[in-house]
Amino acid sequence: xxxxxxxxxxxxxxxxxxxxxxxxxxxxxxxxxxxxxxxxxxxxxxxxxxxxxxxxxxxxxxxxxxxxxxxxxxxxxxxxxxxxxxxxxxxxxxxxxxxxxxxxxxxxxxxxxxxxxxxxxxxxxxxxxx
Amino acid sequence: xxxxxxxxxxxxxxxxxxxxxxxxxxxxxxxxxxxxxxxxxxxxxxxxxxxxxxxxxxxxxxxxxxxxxxxxxxxxxxxxxxxxxxxxxxxxxxxxxxxxxxxxxxxxxxxxxxxxxxxxxxxxxxxxxxxxxxxxxxxxxxxxxxxxxxxxxxxxxxxxxxxxxxxxxxxxxxxxxxxxxxxxxxxxxxxxxxxxxxxxxxxxxxxxxxxxxxxxxxxxxxxxxxxxxxxxxxxxxxxxxxxxxxxxxxxxxxxxxxxxxxxxxxxxxxxxxxxxxxxxxxxxxxxxxxxxxxxxxxxxxxxxxxxxxxxxxxxxxxxxxxxxxxxxxxxxxxxxxxxxxxxxxxxxxxxxxxxxxxxxxxxxxxxxxxxxxxxxxxxxxxxxxxxxx
Numbered sequence: 001x002x003x004x005x006x007x008x009x010x011x012x013x014x015x016x017x018x019x020x021x022x023x024x025x026x027x028x029x030x031x032x033x034x035x036x037x038x039x040x041x042x043x044x045x046x047x048x049x050x051x052x053x054x055x056x057x058x059x060x061x062x063x064x065x066x067x068x069x070x071x072x073x074x075x076x077x078x079x080x081x082x083x084x085x086x087x088x089x090x091x092x093x094x095x096x097x098x099x100x101x102x103x104x105x106x107x108x109x110x111x112x113x114x115x116x117x118x119x120x121x122x123x124x125x126x127x128x129x130x
Numbered sequence: 131x132x133x134x135x136x137x138x139x140x141x142x143x144x145x146x147x148x149x150x151x152x153x154x155x156x157x158x159x160x161x162x163x164x165x166x167x168x169x170x171x172x173x174x175x176x177x178x179x180x181x182x183x184x185x186x187x188x189x190x191x192x193x194x195x196x197x198x199x200x201x202x203x204x205x206x207x208x209x210x211x212x213x214x215x216x217x218x219x220x221x222x223x224x225x226x227x228x229x230x231x232x233x234x235x236x237x238x239x240x241x242x243x244x245x246x247x248x249x250x251x252x253x254x255x256x257x258x259x260x261x262x263x264x265x266x267x268x269x270x271x272x273x274x275x276x277x278x279x280x281x282x283x284x285x286x287x288x289x290x291x292x293x294x295x296x297x298x299x300x301x302x303x304x305x306x307x308x309x310x311x312x313x314x315x316x317x318x319x320x321x322x323x324x325x326x327x328x329x330x331x332x333x334x335x336x337x338x339x340x341x342x343x344x345x346x347x348x349x350x351x352x353x354x355x356x357x358x359x360x361x362x363x364x365x366x367x368x369x370x371x372x373x374x375x376x377x378x379x380x381x382x383x384x385x386x387x388x389x390x391x392x393x394x395x396x397x398x399x400x401x402x403x404x405x406x407x408x409x410x411x412x413x414x415x416x417x418x419x420x421x422x423x424x425x426x427x428x429x430x431x432x433x434x435x436x437x438x439x440x441x442x443x444x445x446x447x448x449x450x451x452x453x454x455x456x457x458x459x460x461x462x463x464x465x466x467x468x469x470x471x472x473x474x475x476x477x478x479x480x481x482x483x484x485x486x487x488x489x490x491x492x493x494x495x496x497x498x499x500x501x502x503x504x505x506x507x508x509x510x511x512x513x514x515x516x517x518x519x
Contacts, residue, residue: 006270008268008269008270009253009267009268010268011263011265011268012256012259012263012264012267013264014264021264039378040379041378041379042378043261043262043265043376043379045261048378049378050378068283068381068383069279069282069283069286069383070279070282070331071274071275071276071278071279071282071330071331071332071333072275072330072331073251073270073272073275073278073330074327074328074329074330074331075274075327075328075329075330076251076252080270082269082270082271082275082276082278082279083279084383086381091378091379091380092376092379092380092381093265093379094269094271094507095269096269096270107282107283107286108286118268124268124269126269
């Protein structure tokens with residue numbers, strides 16, 4: 001297990017996405033669902049990328065998913081694992097896999113959301129082995 | 131309406147420098163431009179269309195037209211990262227076909243080495259208000275780990291191996307040994323690649339392209355002008371372009387936008403895979419080549435590993451000679467953008483002007499493909515097919 005943690009840069013929050021990071025501050029993973037076509041998308045948008053409706057609504061994710069792919073960045077002072085995690089709700093999101101040995105990460109592994117503080121901004125969702 | 135046969139590649143130039151401490155960015159663009167015009171036998175007074183992308187200084191086309199003293203009636207600054215210049219060839223042919231310009235100049239240049247940029251291993255600061263950035267930048271997306279995720283998934287889903295990927299670098303190095311301007315001219319083996327340091331799993335140091343300063347330029351001309359020049363005639367037969375992105379979260383890293391740009395280019399050119407004698411394939415990483423060759427239809431999806439292995443990409447040895455200048459993996463990746471040099475080497479092959487050790491026999495039809503941005507997030511794919519007349 002890595003003892004030194006990477007410092008996570010803060011996301012640039014704007015009004016369109018502020019509810020996502022407000023939810024993150026409360027330990028909840030928010031997603032956007034379209035009331036017109038019923039599809040969930042990520043990253044969250046005001047306009048549905050599938051049907052162009054502006055009737056998109058915030059929902060809560062279970063925070064559980066599986067690793068779609070990952071890569072451990074080795075040639076840096078503090079190695080870290082970037083990944084795409086496919087949530088139970090069906091969307092796949094970029095994230096980091098944390099709180100585990102970087103050498104034990106596998107595609108298909110079950111993971112659950114954890115929130116990590118950023119450098120001067122709101123916390124962001126990351127994932128740890130479930 | 132088609133661009134087939136409506137425009138010719140009249141001139142090409144690859145700047146010989148690989149480290150440009152003593153030159154400005156605008157100067158590199160202009161030196162490349164004059165090199166391509168001289169190759170064509172034209173002057174800057176003949177240019178009435180200009181194409182450049184995000185690497186150009188200042189306000190792009192405006193700043194470079196000012197610097198070079200160009201009088202223009204057509205400009206295009208389409209920006210899709212390293213594939214921009216492959217798109218520009220298609221757009222230049224469109225503009226010429228419509229009579230919007232007669233002689234189109236495309237330039238590229240950059241100085242990432244002189245400026246000490248950590249190209250592949252440090253996340254790039256997001257461009258202003260990029261809507262994806264708040265959901266990506268905190269996680270440390272570098273060029274290397276984004277392509278690493280694409281490679282990792284391909285290996286998981288199709289059983290592709292590091293040794294198969296390594297063969298792509300081996301083939302590039304076999305070609306680069308004959309290129310006196312190539313940054314890396316040493317021939318490497320599969321073992322050399324696999325034993326080189328891991329950068330971002332599963333990509334090793336030798337799976338990654340070089341970082342070079344330099345530039346290049348292409349001159350596209352209307353048929354009457356091209357035929358009046360003393361150079362071999364290289365005709366634009368067809369072009370295709372497409373973005374691929376995250377599809378609202380329905381992410382699939384196993385294919386690229388080449389699944390759309392390739393068929394469009396083949397259809398417009400009216401040629402089949404068996405007609406293609408040489409391919410220039412964007413090679414930011416070894417995995418980029420493998421996925422692209424599958425998506426262009428040179429192998430079934432998932433079977434690219436078998437296609438690239440055992441020297442099959444080596445000119446004079448394998449069935450599908452690629453990147454005979456050494457490509458981005460060994461020769462040159464000016465400005466961290468490799469699309470322009472892909473077109474340049476394809477034109478050399480079609481003219482019969484590649485190095486004799488790598489020249490493909492009877493090379494009458496060639497394909498050049500660019501992948502700009504990132505296979506791991508969003509990219510612009512561009513395919514152009516050209517033929518010798």
